[in-house]
Amino acid sequence: MKNKLTDLNDHLFMQLERLGDESLDADKIELEAKRADAIVEVADQIIRNADLQLKAVTILANHGDRFKPMLTMIGKTDAEG
Incomplete structure (x- = not known):
């Protein structure tokens, strides 16, 4: 995967x-504020x-493989579909 949560942190900062x-004029500040809202x-x-994925992994870790069929996004590779 190309992007990581650390990259998101870098973009936010x-x-x-x-x-x-402080060198921005009012128009540029407004543009940056709109960009910030989108980001x-x-x-x-x-x-x-990411939080949803963490919760799914936590359920699997805490309760074993009996929940794995219900967590279809865990354990599958691209080749498996």
Whole structure:
């Protein structure tokens, strides 16, 4: 996988730095604020997805293979479908 959660963290901090750039005029600040809103929306979805995956793995770790058929996203490779 190309992107990691650490990459998301880097993007969020880069956006924070752009928002704090004191050389920006009002129009550029507004543009950066809109960009930040879009980044936050995508970041929130990525974090929710990672949280769901963590919960699924936790269930599998705590309860063994009896739940594995219900967690179809765990244990499958691309070749398996």
